[in-house]
Every structure is written in C-alpha cells, then in structure tokens.
Amino acid sequence: MKKRNLIPIVASLVACLAVSQTAVAEELALFAGPFGTGSYALGNAIEQISKKADAGVNVVASESPGLVFNVRKLAKEPDLKTATFTPYTTGLGYLAVNGLKPFKKKHPPAKLIANYLLGSVWLATFDPEIKSIKDLAGKRVALGRPPQILWTVEPELILSKGWGLHDEITIERLGTKPAAQALLDGKVDAAIIGGYANVSSGEFKPSPQTAELMASGRTLYHIPWGKDAVQKTMDSGVGINHLSVPTGAVAGMDAPMNGFFDAIAWVAYPELPDETVYNLTKMIIDHVGEFKEYHALGKLMAPGTLAYGWKPENIHPGALKAYREAGLVK
Structure with a gap:
C-alpha cells in the first residue's frame, strides 16, 4: 500500500478517536442564577472552560430564577440530582436544612x-454619629430584596441573633440598588453595601x-x-x-473591619457520582486562573x-479527593 493511501485512513482514525473522546465526556447540567448576576456569568465561564479542558465533563449552564428556586426544583425532581449541580x-444551606423561610420544608444538605x-x-x-449597630435603634435601614440571602436574610439574622436589636430597627427590604439610592436620597439612615x-x-x-x-x-x-455578634x-x-x-476595600474604610462572609459556591447532592464530581472539581482547580478571562469576578477565584x-464533612467526597490530591484540604 502506498504511503499516500495511508493518509486518509489515519485521518479517519484520528477523527473517530476524537468523536469517541467527546462521547465519553459526561454532560452535567448547571442551574446558574438570573441573567446579569455573578452566578450567571461564572456559570457561563465554567461551561466554556469545560468545552476546552477535555476533563471528562461537559457543563451545560442555563439561566434560573435564583438559588432558592434551584433547591426547590431539585427537591421536586430528585432524578435531576444525578447529573446536576x-x-x-452556606447561609442558604442553613435555611434549607432547617426548613426556614423562604423554604416551607426541610431539605437535605x-x-x-x-x-x-x-x-x-x-x-x-452618611451620618458620622452612627458608629455602632446599637446606634441604629429607632432608625431606618435599607436591605436587599426579601429572598436575598447575603443582602437581606443574613444581615437580619445578625441584627437579631448577634445584636438582639431586630425589633428596634425599621427594616426596609428594597433591593440592593434601591437601598443605595434610598441612602443617597436621605430616605433611610443606613443601607446595605459590600462586595466580594x-x-x-x-x-x-x-x-x-x-x-x-x-x-x-x-x-x-x-x-x-463586630466579631462577637458574628460569632x-x-x-x-x-x-x-x-x-x-481589608483597609481601603471601600472609600472611608481606614482600618480593617470585623465582618462576615458567606461562601457562594457550586454544590451537588450526594446523588451526583463521586467520580463525576472529582473530574469536575479537578478541572476547576486546574483551570481556576482562566475564570478571569470571562468575568471580572473571576479574578477573585484562586x-x-x-x-x-468548609469543613471536610461538608465537601462532596469526589471534590474532597481532588482537593486533598492538590494539597488544598487536609
């Protein structure tokens, strides 16, 4: 057989191999957040990364109404848990596991x-006389919308459980942008702000x-x-x-400030196979530096x-294996 006749045969074999490799990539559904949010943008990023990474998983991200909706949908359609993240x-998890508003029943972690x-x-x-949370008693405070965990639910929990002042403060649940505008317009005494x-x-x-x-x-x-209230x-x-x-994180912050964070994460239920989660997590670890190419918030990933x-017992076993191999979790 002449060498030139081998070329199309080899090319055909390479093409078949490529198709075979593509076929074994497991498709995973990701219910991202609403359009315009960081969850939606970074969900699109992980989809694009999975298409290039050849990591054995192919992420298909889709817009969703929000994180609470996602938990409820997976509860109503449990078969989705085997191929969905x-x-x-962590704050949402506290509410879901305990069946607290906006949930009507308890959900597994x-x-x-x-x-x-x-x-x-x-x-x-903008009032220099307000120096502490206790100075807000009798005043008006603007927060996010009622379902927002980070911007509304958790601040209210700190005001209640950490300070015992929730009933003494007039809470207005406006939404993040309207809350800021209300502060600018002098309609409230304080408003929720923050970042990542x-x-x-x-x-x-x-x-x-x-x-x-x-x-x-x-x-x-x-x-x-305050550290004590957070604790x-x-x-x-x-x-x-x-x-x-950190100092300088926001204008006017001239010293480090004791606060809290809520981990905003991709999670799955135990029904998603360990090997699948291992491949997905390893891909994220190996390509974490690429998320910044898709959205500015990706610069904060490392x-x-x-x-x-997260405690090891709250990490999916497949992900825990990947983190331990990478030396990121003991």
Missing part, C-alpha cells in the same frame, strides 16, 4: 464542589451599587457587625464565617479560595 451559599465567590456585606451611613473577597490575595471588589455610593463624593461611614450568629447555626474586610470556610 447548582449555585448555593448539599455538598461543596467549589466556591466561586466569597460575599461580604455590612451597613453604611479573595482571601488568598486580600483583594476586594465592591458590588455595583457600593461603587455608585463610593462615586457620590459624600463621606461613607462603615458600621462593623453569636454562627453559634446559632447560621452558615457564615468571620472575615476582616486555589486557596475554592474550599475556604
């Missing part, structure tokens, strides 16, 4: 695959409405939650953790942040 937060953001929020004011942290580098990225307040030209005064809230079972917001704040 979802955005989640989900297991970590990887953090993609560490969210931290606190209250700010990279605990490995110390970098902090303010949220959009926080950046708008910073650009207003007015002096922002930051009201720390009391944690001791009650709420899934948050301590975080010191190997040291992927399992930060």
